Structure formats: structure tokens, C-alpha cells
Amino acid sequence: MNYWLVKSEPSAYSWDDLVKDGGTRWDGVRNYQARNNLRVMKKGDPVLYYHSGALPEVVGTAKVVKESYQDPTTDDERWVAVDITPVKPFERPVTLEDIKKEKRLRNISLIKQGRLSVMPVTKEEYDVILGLGYGKK
Numbered sequence: 001m002n003y004w005l006v007k008s009e010p011s012a013y014s015w016d017d018l019v020k021d022g023g024t025r026w027d028g029v030r031n032y033q034a035r036n037n038l039r040v041m042k043k044g045d046p047v048l049y050y051h052s053g054a055l056p057e058v059v060g061t062a063k064v065v066k067e068s069y070q071d072p073t074t075d076d077e078r079w080v081a082v083d084i085t086p087v088k089p090f091e092r093p094v095t096l097e098d099i100k101k102e103k104r105l106r107n108i109s110l111i112k113q114g115r116l117s118v119m120p121v122t123k124e125e126y127d128v129i130l131g132l133g134y135g136k137k
Contacts, residue, residue, distance in 0.1 A: 002041070003046050003120065004119065005047070005048040005121050008049075008051065008052065009052055014051065015059040018049065018084070023084060025081050025082075025083050026084055026118070027071045028081075029080075029118060031117065033113075035078070035079060035118075037120060039068045041067060041068060042064060042067060043065060044064065048061060049061065049062050055095075057094060057096065058093060058133060059089060060086060060088060060133075061087040061130070062084045062086050063084065064084055065085045068082050069082075091134050094132045094133045096110070098132055102132070105125055108125050
């Protein structure tokens with residue numbers, strides 16, 4: 001099992017949109033590294049849902065429900081999409097500032113490759129962020 005973080009501007013597609021829709025196709029990714037991450041996502045993999053932009057924060061958990069397939073937003077076969085569904089909102093969002101302050105997250109891809117929209121996280125990083133989001137240390 002792998003662990004992931006996906007990023008979206010709340011004005012484009014927010015956590016509330018994901019919950020309202022009951023899930024979504026994660027498409028439109030046009031960065032090769034993010035695309036490669038989509039390609040290795042497996043059904044059941046846990047996902048952290050991150051709001052980028054003015055108020056950057058992880059707001060909940062989701063999971064992969066359909067593995068990579070041709071992105072229907074383009075005819076270019078190089079690009080793929082996956083389907084995700086919401087699992088649970090955080091009791092309190094975990095801000096980028098929280099993440100930067102947490103020593104156990106010093107190597108997280110979110111800090112090192114901040115512009116990447118789909119990135120792996122380690123199980124430890126995932127668990128630390130879960131703990132922060134649900135009020136546990």
C-alpha cells in the first residue's frame with residue numbers, strides 16, 4: 001500500500017465538492033512526475049486531501065477507488081486519471097505552517113516539491129498528519 005497527497009485550489013474543486021459529489025475523477029494533471037504518481041496509485045490507497053492557495057491545509061482523507069486510466073480530458077495517451085472518494089474530514093485542518101513546524105515531517109514532499117499536485121507520502125508522514133488532524137500528537 002502507498003500513501004498519497006493530492007492538492008486542489010478550493011475555488012477549483014474543494015473538499016466540500018468532493019463530499020457533495022461522493023468522489024471524483026482526478027484528471028487534468030499535466031506534470032510528468034505527478035502523472036507518474038497517478039500511474040502507480042492502487043485501489044484502496046489512502047489519500048490526504050490538501051487545499052492549496054491562500055489557505056494551504058490538509059482538510060481530510062480520501063482513498064483511490066479506480067486505478068489509472070486514460071485521462072478523458074485529452075486525446076494524448078501519455079496522461080492518466082484516477083478516481084478518488086472522500087473518507088473523513090479532519091476535526092481541524094492541518095496547515096502548511098503546522099507541517100513545516102513538525103520535525104517528523106521535515107522531509108515531506110509537500111515542502112520539498114511544493115508545486116507538485118500529486119505526491120507520495122510515507123506511512124509515518126500520513127500517520128503524523130492524521131494525528132494532527134484528529135487532535136492526537
